[in-house]
Amino acid sequence: MENERAKKLIAKYLEGNCTAEEKSIVESWYLKETANIPDENQEPDYTGAEQEIWAGILAENNKKVPAKKRTYWYAAAAILIISTGLYFGTSSIHTGRQNQPADFTKTDIRPGGNKALLTLADSTKIALDDASNGEIAQQAGCLITKTSTGQLVYTVQPASAGADLKAQTALNSIETPRGGQYQVNLPDGTKVWLNAASSLSFPARFSGTQRQVTLKGEAYFEVAKNKNMPFIVNSSKQKIEVLGTHFNISAYADESHAKTTLAEGSVKVSLTAHSQEQQILKPGQQAITSNHIQVVPVDIEEALAWKDGLFMFNDEGLENIMKKVERWYDVKVDFQENDLREKHFSGTVSRFGKVSQILKTLELTGSVHFKIEGRKIIVVK
Numbered sequence: 001m002e003n004e005r006a007k008k009l010i011a012k013y014l015e016g017n018c019t020a021e022e023k024s025i026v027e028s029w030y031l032k033e034t035a036n037i038p039d040e041n042q043e044p045d046y047t048g049a050e051q052e053i054w055a056g057i058l059a060e061n062n063k064k065v066p067a068k069k070r071t072y073w074y075a076a077a078a079i080l081i082i083s084t085g086l087y088f089g090t091s092s093i094h095t096g097r098q099n100q101p102a103d104f105t106k107t108d109i110r111p112g113g114n115k116a117l118l119t120l121a122d123s124t125k126i127a128l129d130d131a132s133n134g135e136i137a138q139q140a141g142c143l144i145t146k147t148s149t150g151q152l153v154y155t156v157q158p159a160s161a162g163a164d165l166k167a168q169t170a171l172n173s174i175e176t177p178r179g180g181q182y183q184v185n186l187p188d189g190t191k192v193w194l195n196a197a198s199s200l201s202f203p204a205r206f207s208g209t210q211r212q213v214t215l216k217g218e219a220y221f222e223v224a225k226n227k228n229m230p231f232i233v234n235s236s237k238q239k240i241e242v243l244g245t246h247f248n249i250s251a252y253a254d255e256s257h258a259k260t261t262l263a264e265g266s267v268k269v270s271l272t273a274h275s276q277e278q279q280i281l282k283p284g285q286q287a288i289t290s291n292h293i294q295v296v297p298v299d300i301e302e303a304l305a306w307k308d309g310l311f312m313f314n315d316e317g318l319e320n321i322m323k324k325v326e327r328w329y330d331v332k333v334d335f336q337e338n339d340l341r342e343k344h345f346s347g348t349v350s351r352f353g354k355v356s357q358i359l360k361t362l363e364l365t366g367s368v369h370f371k372i373e374g375r376k377i378i379v380v381k
Contacts, residue, residue, distance in 0.1 A: 104356035107372035111352050112196055112328045114150040115180030121170040121204060128152060128174075128182065139204035140170040142187050154187040156205060175199035176217075179330035186213075189224035190231065193307050196327040197252070218250040220307045234272070238289045241268045247281075248304055254323070260287040261303040269293055311349045311358060318343045318368065322379065329355045336380045343367055 198217025225244025233240040235251035245265025251258040262281040270278040286298035305312035319341035
């Protein structure tokens with residue numbers, strides 16, 4: 001009986017009619033089963049597969065996990081949810097050796113973490129991952145501290161004579177390397193999460209009529225409200241102006257477009273190169289900026305997944321996926337053939353597993369394979 005139920009569940013999966021829970025059952029069973037089959041002609045052991053995996057999922061979901069976060073368990077676990085844009089083909093999900101993931105045991109690469117370099121106005125550089133918790137410096141009437149949770153916090157001290165004047169020239173910057181991320185709380189209470197290979201420049205203390213910062217790379221902002229002092233983010237090709245809201249900007253130099261995604265409130269996106277074009281975004285919209293501004297609806301969860309510790313992609317090209325892998329794992333990616341760049345995938349994978357976690361799962365589709373040589377990943381057919 002269990003054998004038949006398991007086979008029906010797999011058939012339902014191949015037709016693309018599974019629920020999220022059923023999809024996770026099939027894929028987790030497949031990963032477990034293929035790891036233990038010595039003979040490529042041996043038929044999988046369907047018996048008890050459904051009950052065994054359901055038991056693991058139910059045990060995990062019975063823990064005290066907020067409903068909003070429950071979907072992330074599937075991504076953080078060893079069971080990874082992934083498929084090609086058109087689901088796995090019937091010839092792709094089987095236990096033949098050609099589809100078994102490569103063994104990266106000796107060449108695996110660890111994920112990134114909280115790493116950043118802080119540069120003060122006097123050019124002093126502080127490696128935040130090596131710095132002790134507590135006070136780091138004082139600039140323009142502002143106390144700079146590192147918390148035990150790995151955040152950089154700017155706290156404005158009581159005003160002193162000349163503090164505002166000093167603030168205008170006391171520019172600080174925080175830069176994350178490839179394989180790094182960091183959170184900084186700015187002097188006005190705004191919170192910023194920096195993704196890998198990104199930098200943010202800002203005054204040690206905001207003064208005047210605007211709060212201006214400059215971003216390179218990607219960051220998520222939760223801007224403190226101040227209707228008398230707009231918050232402005234200058235980045236590649238665009239300027240973002242807000243009063244108080246939550247949004248994400250991705251503006252890497254090696255990307256052809258800058259993307260601004262609004263989660264809450266409203267923002268004004270303007271071009272910076274000899275153009276008067278501007279757009280007002282509503283929550284759930286994304287501005288894609290190059291020579292003009294295109295506004296499209298967006299999946300907020302997907303756009304902000306990196307901040308929540310996930311890689312999430314929906315019918316995304318492999319070239320873009322591997323750019324994210326390059327930045328987070330501090331590796332170089334080479335494609336053996338250019339047509340591999342255009343293959344599309346959908347899935348969700350934890351950012352905090354080793355690089356083999358995402359590579360093995362992509363290999364399960366049968367359409368792509370990988371080699372790791374030092375800190376280089378080679379994409380092959």
